[in-house]
Amino acid sequence: xxxxxxxxxxxxxxxxxxxxxxxxxxxxxxxxxxxxxxxxxxxxxxxxxxxxxxxxxxxxxxxxxxxxxxxxxxxxxxxxxxxxxxxxxxxxxxxxxxxxxxxxxxxxxxxxxxxxxxxxxxxxxxxxxxxxxxxxxxxxxxxxxxxxxxxxxxxxxxxxxxxxxxxxxxxxxxxxxxxxxxxxxxxxxxxxxxxxxxxxxxxxxxxxxxxxxxxxxxxxxxxx
Amino acid sequence: xxxxxxxxxxxxxxxxxxxxxxxxxxxxxxxxxxxxxxxxxxxxxxxxxxxxxxxxxxxxxxxxxxxxxxxxxxxxxxxxxxxxxxxxxxxxxxxxxxxxxxxxxxxxxxxxxxxxxxxxxxxxxxxxxxxxxxxxxxxxxxxxxxxxxxxxxxxxxxxxxxxxxxxxxxxxxxxxxxxxxxxxxxxxxxxxxxxxxxxxxxxxxxxxxxxxxxxxxxxxxxxx
DNA sequence: TATTTTTGTTACTTTCTGGTAACTTTAATT
DNA sequence: AATTAAAGTTACCAGAAAGTAACAAAAATA
Numbered sequence: 001x002x003x004x005x006x007x008x009x010x011x012x013x014x015x016x017x018x019x020x021x022x023x024x025x026x027x028x029x030x031x032x033x034x035x036x037x038x039x040x041x042x043x044x045x046x047x048x049x050x051x052x053x054x055x056x057x058x059x060x061x062x063x064x065x066x067x068x069x070x071x072x073x074x075x076x077x078x079x080x081x082x083x084x085x086x087x088x089x090x091x092x093x094x095x096x097x098x099x100x101x102x103x104x105x106x107x108x109x110x111x112x113x114x115x116x117x118x119x120x121x122x123x124x125x126x127x128x129x130x131x132x133x134x135x136x137x138x139x140x141x142x143x144x145x146x147x148x149x150x151x152x153x154x155x156x157x158x159x160x161x162x163x164x165x166x167x168x169x170x171x172x173x174x175x176x177x178x179x180x181x182x183x184x185x186x187x188x189x190x191x192x193x194x195x196x197x198x199x200x201x202x203x204x205x206x207x208x209x210x211x212x213x214x215x216x217x218x219x220x221x222x223x224x
Numbered sequence: 225x226x227x228x229x230x231x232x233x234x235x236x237x238x239x240x241x242x243x244x245x246x247x248x249x250x251x252x253x254x255x256x257x258x259x260x261x262x263x264x265x266x267x268x269x270x271x272x273x274x275x276x277x278x279x280x281x282x283x284x285x286x287x288x289x290x291x292x293x294x295x296x297x298x299x300x301x302x303x304x305x306x307x308x309x310x311x312x313x314x315x316x317x318x319x320x321x322x323x324x325x326x327x328x329x330x331x332x333x334x335x336x337x338x339x340x341x342x343x344x345x346x347x348x349x350x351x352x353x354x355x356x357x358x359x360x361x362x363x364x365x366x367x368x369x370x371x372x373x374x375x376x377x378x379x380x381x382x383x384x385x386x387x388x389x390x391x392x393x394x395x396x397x398x399x400x401x402x403x404x405x406x407x408x409x410x411x412x413x414x415x416x417x418x419x420x421x422x423x424x425x426x427x428x429x430x431x432x433x434x435x436x437x438x439x440x441x442x443x444x445x446x447x448x
Numbered sequence: 449t450a451t452t453t454t455t456g457t458t459a460c461t462t463t464c465t466g467g468t469a470a471c472t473t474t475a476a477t478t
Numbered sequence: 479a480a481t482t483a484a485a486g487t488t489a490c491c492a493g494a495a496a497g498t499a500a501c502a503a504a505a506a507t508a
Contacts, residue, residue: 056455
C-alpha cells in the first residue's frame with residue numbers, strides 16, 4: 001500500500017483523492033523541471049508508486065498536464081471572485097484577488113503556477129486553457145480599470161499593469177521555499193502590498209507587512 | 225550556403241558569428257519551449273541547416289544551454305554596471321539597470337531570459353551559472369539598499385523588492401511580441417517606470433511613458 | 449474460506465532525439 | 479586547373495521515456 005492513502009473513505013472517493021494527489025505532485029514537478037523535463041517515473045517515485053499505476057487515474061501525460069492547468073485556473077477564478085466580492089475600491093479588489101491567488105498557489109495544497117511552455121499543451125486542451133487564461137487576465141484587467149475609474153488607481157495601461165503583477169506573482173514559485181521562515185500568507189501579503197503600490201493613486205508612505213522589515217526572505221540557492 | 229552568413233568577414237570571424245547566431249536562436253527556442261522541449265533539429269531548422277552542422281560550433285546541447293545562460297548573464301552584468309555608473313540616487317541606479325537589462329533582453333539581438341528549469345544545467349556549469357546569478361541578484365539588491373539609505377527608496381526588504389522586480393521583468397518574455405506596435409525600449413521604459421514606482425519613497429503622481437496612456441500593449445494570444 | 453474485483457508491478461515495445469561516422473559539396477590556396 | 483581544407487549532409491546508433499500487456503498481490507464480497 002503506497003503512502004498516498006491517508007484516510008480511508010469509500011472507494012470512489014479514494015480514487016478521487018489519489019488522482020488529486022497525482023495532479024498536485026505532477027504540477028510541482030512540471031513547474032520545476034518543465035513538462036518535458038519531468039518524467040512520469042519521477043512523479044510516480046515521489047508518490048511511492050511505479051509509473052503504470054498512474055495510468056489508472058490519468059489517461060496520459062498530456063491529460064495530466066491539462067488537469068494541472070485546470071486546477072491552477074480554478075484557483076485563479078476563485079481568487080478573482082473573492083477579490084471582486086470583498087474589495088470596496090478597485091485597488092482593493094485587485095489586492096485581495098492577487099493575494100488570494102498567490103497564497104493559494106504556493107500554499108500547502110496549492111498547484112504551483114505552471115509556466116506554460118509553448119507547445120506543451122496541444123489541440124483542444126491547449127485552446128481550452130488559453131481561453132481560460134485570457135478570460136482570467138481580462139477579468140483582472142477589469143478590476144484594474146475599475147480602480148482607475150474610482151480613482152484608487154492612477155491612470156495607466158491596464159494590460160501593462162496586469163502583466164507586471166502577474167510577472168512578480170508567478171515568479172514567486174521560482175524562489176519561494178515553503179520550509180523557510182515565512183509562511184505562504186506572509187509572502188503573499190508582503191509581495192502584493194509591494195507590487196500593487198505601483199498602481200496606487202495615493203501610495204502609502206510605509207509598508208505594513210512585517211516581512212518588509214525583517215531581513216531574510218527565504219530564498220533558494222541553486223536553480224532559480 | 226545557409227542563410228546565416230550575411231556579411232563576409234574573414235574565416236575565424238565568420239565562425240564566431242555563426243556560433244553567436246546559434247546561441248541566440250537556441251536561447252529563443254529554449255526559453256519558449258523549455259530546454260527539454262526544444263530539439264536541436266528545431267534550432268537547426270530555424271537556421272536553415274541540419275543538426276550535425278551545429279556540432280561544428282557547439283560541443284553538445286548542454287554546452288549550448290550553458291552558452292545561452294552566459295550570454296544572458298553578460299547582459300545582466302552590463303546593465304548593472306551602467307545603472308551603478310549613471311544613476312545618482314539608488315532608485316535611479318535600479319531603474320537604469322533594470323531598463324537596460326530588459327531592453328537588451330527582448331531587443332533584436334538579445335538573448336531572451338532563460339527561465340532556468342531545475343536540472344536543465346548540471347555539474348560545474350550549473351554551479352557557475354547559479355553563482356553568477358546569485359552575484360547578479362546580490363549586486364542588484366545592493367543598489368536597492370543604497371536607495372533605502374539615501375532616502376530615494378522607502379524602507380523595505382531588499383530581497384523581496386528584487387524578486388518582485390525580476391519577476392515582472394522576466395515575465396515580459398512571455399507576452400511581448402517584437403512585431404507589435406511597441407518597441408523593446410517602449411516596453412522597457414514603461415514597465416520599469418511602473419514596477420519601480422512601488423519602491424519609490426516619493427512616487428510620482430502620474431506616469432510619463434506614453435505607453436501607459438495609449439491602449440493596446442501588443443500581447444500574444446495563445447501560450448503565455 | 450473461496451471468488452471476484454481492484455490496484456499495482458514487472459517486463460516489454462515504440463518513438464523520439466542527442467550524438468557520431470562516413471561521405472559530399474563548397475570554397476580557398478597553390 | 480589541381481589540391482586541400484572547411485562546412486554540411488545523409489544515414490545511422492544508443493539511450494531515455496511514454497505507453498502497453500500480462501501477471502501478482504491486496505481487498506472486498508460471497
